[in-house]
Amino acid sequence: MSGRTVTISQVAKHAGVAVSTVSYVLSGKRTISADTRRRVLDSISALGYHPNAGARALASKRSNVIALVLPLRAGMHVPVLMRFASAVVTAARRFDHDVLLLTADEGTEGIRRVAASALVDALVLMDVELDDRRVPLLRELAEPSVLIGFPAEPAGLTCVDLDFAAAGARCVDHLAERGHEEIALLGAPSVVYERGTGFARRTREGFVEAVAAHGLQGVALPCEDTFDEVYETVRGLLLDRPGLSGLVVHNEAAVGHVLAALRQLDRRVPHDVAVVAICPDDVAERASPPLSSVLIPAEEVGREAVRLVMDKLEGRAVPDSTLLTPLLAVRAST
Amino acid sequence: MSGRTVTISQVAKHAGVAVSTVSYVLSGKRTISADTRRRVLDSISALGYHPNAGARALASKRSNVIALVLPLRAGMHVPVLMRFASAVVTAARRFDHDVLLLTADEGTEGIRRVAASALVDALVLMDVELDDRRVPLLRELAEPSVLIGFPAEPAGLTCVDLDFAAAGARCVDHLAERGHEEIALLGAPSVVYERGTGFARRTREGFVEAVAAHGLQGVALPCEDTFDEVYETVRGLLLDRPGLSGLVVHNEAAVGHVLAALRQLDRRVPHDVAVVAICPDDVAERASPPLSSVLIPAEEVGREAVRLVMDKLEGRAVPDSTLLTPLLAVRAST
DNA sequence: GCCGGTCGTCGAAGCGCTTCGACACTCTCA
C-alpha cells in the first residue's frame, strides 16, 4: 500500500487538512465535522497509515501497553497460567492495548525497568505469593497495577481471584449433599504450600471449615505431580481411612493420576469413591469419567483484571478486592 | 530516588556535560573519556535515570521490542509452548530487548499492526503450520522475522526447529538396537495432522523411513489426548499386532495415559513393551517408569530463534534453515 | 613550528505525534 512508512503529515496533506485535525479525528478529543472526518479516514486507508507507537507514546505519555508479569515457577500448572495470559491479551486488545510479557528471571528489576522507562502504562501480576517480593515495589510505583491472587497484606492493592475458600467449601457441600461422611482434599504439591501461595491455602481453609460445619470427617493432604507419588498418597489414604468415600482434588496435574490410581486400586468412580475437582473445565471434561468440578474461570479473571487496570488508568475508583463466585458443574464422578 | 521521571537533560546538567554526551555514554557509539563516562554514570545512578522508551524508539527507529506470536490452538501442548516462550523472553533480554505477546485471536491483522506502528522491531512466530496464513504477510513485511517450525514453502524465510525427522528415526534406531522388530508410533491428535503441522508429519516420515531402513514392521497412528481414547488406541494396537514390543510416543499430553493404559492392560514397561517418547525432559523423568526420550530442546530453540532474529536486525546474513540435532536420553522404559 | 589526524565534546536538528491556544465562523437570544 505504501512507499515506506506513512506519517500523519502525509495523511494531512492527502486529505487537505492540518496534522492536528487528523490527530483529532483519530482520538475523538475534539469535534470534527462529518465531512472532514470522512476525508481523513479515506486518506488513512488509502495510504495505509498506522500511527507510530513511539511518537504517540512520547507525545501522549501513554504507551498503550500493559505488562503481564508471569513467574513460571515450580509446581504451577502451566496450561492454567496460559489461559489467564491469553485472556489478559484478548481483554487488553479490547481496550486497544498490547501486552508485554515479563517473566520472573529478571525479578523486580524488570518491573522497575519497564515502569520507569514508560514502556508500559500499567501492570498485571500473576501467581502472587502470600509474601511476595514484588508487592512493596508495586506500592511505590506510579503506574497502576492489579494482582491476580492475594498476598498476605493486600491493603492498598487491587486484587482479583476466584474465591478459593468458597470453592473448597462448595466441593464439601456437594459431597455432603450426596451423603458422604468421610472425605479428603488432595491439594497442591507441598512446595506450593510452603511457599505460601494463597490459593492453595485458602482452598484448604474453606475445605476444613466446611467439613467442620457439616460435621464430617475430613483430612487435607498435599499432592505431588508424579504418578508414583500420587499412587502412594491415594493408597495410603484408602488404607488409613477405610470409610473414605469422597475426594476433592485441587491439582490439575494430578487429577489424571488420581483417577488412574483409583482404577488400579480397584475403586470405581463414583461408586466406591466420588471425586470432585477444582480445575479448568476442559481438564474435567477430558477425564475418565468426566469430573464434577468447580471450574477455574481463567478467562473471567483475566478479563476482570484488565478491566480493573484500565479503570485505574482512567482514574476511576476500583474495589481493593474482587472475588469471583465459584460455580460447580456436576458430571459423572459424583 | 527522584521527584518524578528523570530525563536525559537532567542527567546532563547533573554531570556537567551535554545531552549528547550522555547519550553517547549510554550507546557507546562514540568514544568518551573514562573520566567523563564515570561522572555521567554516577549521575545516572544518583538520579535513578531510565531512558524513556518511546522517545528512544522515535529518535532511533528501534523499539527494542520483539513480538512473540503464539497461536494457542487446539491440540498443542501448552507447557511446551510456554517453555519456548519463556526461553524467547530470557534470550531477548540478553540482547536488551523486551517481548510483546501476540495471540492468534487477532490473526494476521495484529502482526501487521505491531509491525506498521513500529511497536516491534522484529517477530518470532511459533507453532507454524505447513500452509500458514501468516507466511505471505511475513514476506512483505520490512521487519525481520524468524519462524519456530517449518511451513511447506520455507524459501526466503528463516526457520528453526528440532530435526523431528531425525528424532523419529533416532527412536526407531534405538528400538532396533534393542532388538525390537515390530513397533508403532503414537503421534499427535489427528486434528494436528489434518492441519498440516510440520513437526507431526516430519516425525512420522522419519519414523516410517527408519522402519523401512531397518527392515522392521511398523505402523504410525495419531493419538488423542483423553485417557479413554488412548486406552482404546493402545488396546486395539496390541490386539491387532500381538508381536508388537516397542512404542514411540510423540504426544506430551498422552504419554501418561499410554503408560496408564499399558498398566491396565497388564503390559510391563519395558519388559513386555518398550516405550520411547519425544517430549520435554521433565515429562519423561516424571513418568513411571522414567522414559527413554528424545528431548524437545525448547530453551535451545528459543535462544536460537532470538539469536537469528537479532542477527537479521543487525543486517548479518543468517541461514534459511536451522535444524537442531535430537539427543536421545536412555532411561528405564527401554 | 606547522600540518594533518585523531579524540572528546557540544549544539542543534529532527523523529512523528498530541495538545493548547487562537481564530474565523455560525447560531442564538436579548
Added chain:
DNA sequence: TGAGAGTGTCGAAGCGCTTCGACGACCGGC
C-alpha cells in the same frame, strides 16, 4: 443587531531522545 456561546479547524510548541556536523585540544612527524 450585536454580544455571547458554541463549532470546526489550524499552527506551533513541545515530548525525550539520537545523531550529524562542527570544533577545539592534543598528538606525532617533518
